[in-house]
Amino acid sequence: MFVKLTTLVSLLLFIGTTPAQHDDFDDVLGENAVCEPVPVEKCRLILQYNETTFPNMLNHRRAQDARNDFLTIESLLRSDCSYVLAFFVCAMYAPFCDADSRRRLPPCRELCEASRRGCESRLRENQWPFDCNELPPYGTEKLCVGSNDTKAIADSLKPLSLKLFPPNPNDLSRPQNIEKGSDDTLGNPSTTNDECPEPLKVVSNDNESLTEYKFAGLDGCGVPCPPLPNTLPDDWFFDRTQRDTFAPNWIFTWSVVCAIATFATMLTFLIDRQRFGYPERPIIFLAFCYFLVSVIYIAGYGGLAKGSHHNVACNGHVGFLHQRMIAESVGCAIQFLVLYFFTIASALWWVILTLTWFLAAGLAWGTEAIDRLSQYFHLCAWTVPAILTIVVLALRKVDGDYLSGVCFVGVHDLLSHNVFVVAPLLACLLLGTFFLFAGFYSMFRIRSKVNSVNLGIATKEKARLEKFMARIGIFSVMYTIPAAIVIACLIYESTNRSAWELTQVACARGGRLAAECKHGARPNFAVFMAKYFMLLLVGITSGFWIWSRKTVESWTAFLFRCRCVWEEREVTVSRTSRAESLSKTTLPQPRPAAAAMGSQGYLSAPVVVSDPQLGMTVAVTGVQYAQPMQAQPHPMLVGSLKQESILKKQLQQESDV
DSSP states (O other): HHHHHHHHHHHHTTTOOOOOGGOOOOOOTTTTOOOOOOOOOHHHHOOOOOEOOSSEEEESHHHHHHHHHHHHHHHOOOOSSSEEEEEEEEHHHHHHETTTTTTTBBOHHHHHHHHHHHGGGGGGGGOSSSSSGGSOTTTSOOOOOOOOOHHHHHHHHHHHHHHSSSOGGGGSOOOOTTHHHHHHHOOTOOOTTTTTGGGOOOTTTTOBBBBTOTTTTTTOOBBBBOOOTTOEEESSSHHHHHIIIHHHHHHHHHHHHHHHHHHHHHHHHHHHHGGGTTTHHHHHHHHHHHHHHHHHEEEHHHHHHHHHGTTTTTTTTTOOOOOOOTOOOOHHHHHHHHHHHHHHHHHHHHHHHHHHHHHHHTOOOHHHHTTTTTHHHHHHHHHHHHHHHHHHHHTTTTEEOOTOOOOOHHHHHHHHIIIIIIIIHHHHHHHHHHHHHHHHHHHHHHHHHHHHHOOOOOOOHHHHHHHHHHHHHHHHHHHHHHHHHHHHHHHHHHHHHHHHHHHHHHHHHHHHSSSHHHHHHHOHHHHHHHHHHHHHHHHHHGGGGSSSSHHHHHHHHHHHHHHHHHHHHHHHHHHHHHHHHHHTTOOOOOOOTTGGGTTTEEEEEEEEEEEEETTTEEEEEEEEEEEEEEOOOOHHHHHHHHHHHHHHHHHHHHHOO
């Protein structure tokens, strides 16, 4: 009995006890708090009310956390030191929720004091974990659950307490799997090494174990949704600050940088598509893939920030991360589909990039020759990821990732991790590296021949070709190094995950002071952060191809074209309006001052008006103007002129004779 109550009190101290330890207990429900059913059926029978709210008096944020925690200490309540102990503990786990007044009611101080009087003397060093003076007493302005007549409550609850929590002499002994003299006080006496510890046990709403979940080889075990329940140690897997604060912010930051870099690469391609022909065209598709990958990680961060109900990696029905797809996991399936499909597609597009670079540098293929194979490139790059994605979905091997808040494959299933993640990425890395070195070898061989023999190639053209090939080679190397580090991190995780899980099961079963928990294998947090960073760095380096003077020229020309189009549109509108105003103008008719002299006449015809401001001419119709007319000589004058000419010719002939 002494061991049981000591374990109970130590557990309650470990999970942080109650908000009632604050001087001024706030019983008003929060803005988003709602009343919901009491998650523990036995507590509903003890308390005789059906609704509670979360967080409760023990700071459990979800009903699943409270249910799992209560299962951990349920056997410890089989004590006869106080028959109000079960009522008091249930009221702490499930405080009464009044929907009308929007208040939660803690247990009365009298219940706490009665439980302490009956059980404190049997506790180690007589340490009672609750400050009863900070709970509201019965009959004051602060409402509470209970009464000041604790004897009557004990008498009324004794038969029900004995029925729900019958004393069992076998439960009073210390578990055999805990070494004698161990400082562990948080062990679960009802759990053996072959059973899932209560904090990790996945149960349905009907309190049935879900055997499709598996953790450390134990059926019905899983990883709770973030944040972890208080029944698990703070350093479970990783430190709480690293796990719940640093990791999400780290992944989110680099996801945003990757999204910006890849989006800039795609925009540059859209404004100058002729610039990105083969063999560099796969860089654009590589950037597109990593843009969508970064968007999924950003969405995962948003789900973590909003809580477990908005986290698609979490199965809200049971409070554990997804391990097998269910009908309600549509959001998780879509997130996995995009993330996994484009992760594998990006690896294949890098292989295609190194292949096209080898064809251009090693076999001297031209852009048009490589472009004729583009349909086969697309067929391979999109079909293989689609087939793998369909297989994973058909096998329902989609898992939820605690650190990133996204759904992927192989997060908890080691076989799926090796088959669907490590194997494809490693194969693409090796194949792409082969084409990369083959291209380097061919490029240096051709370069040495060109330099030794004069082939009639201009020096400027040779320099430009070498610069172009070198840029593709540098980009390929910038992909190879981060991709190799990612695969190394995945292999590190694959080889050590089983040992990590066994350690965490020991921590969940025996507490942080258990020997297996203190000295067991633990993952390196820096390796996991390096994995996410290097994965997104590959997308960031795609912007290396546009870090050049030609990109500045492309954007300058694009902005200039946009400006010219806008100015031309404004000029066209101005010309149209001015022309319409001129076409409606009627010029004044000139006065016929010279009409009497017979040297002018009047004509009616269109007039062409020139406007220097518009740089154009406009025809104006219906205008009369004076047009000069050529004067005709008199007939008598014409005859005399002819006779004079004849006489001159005759005189000239006589003088010649």
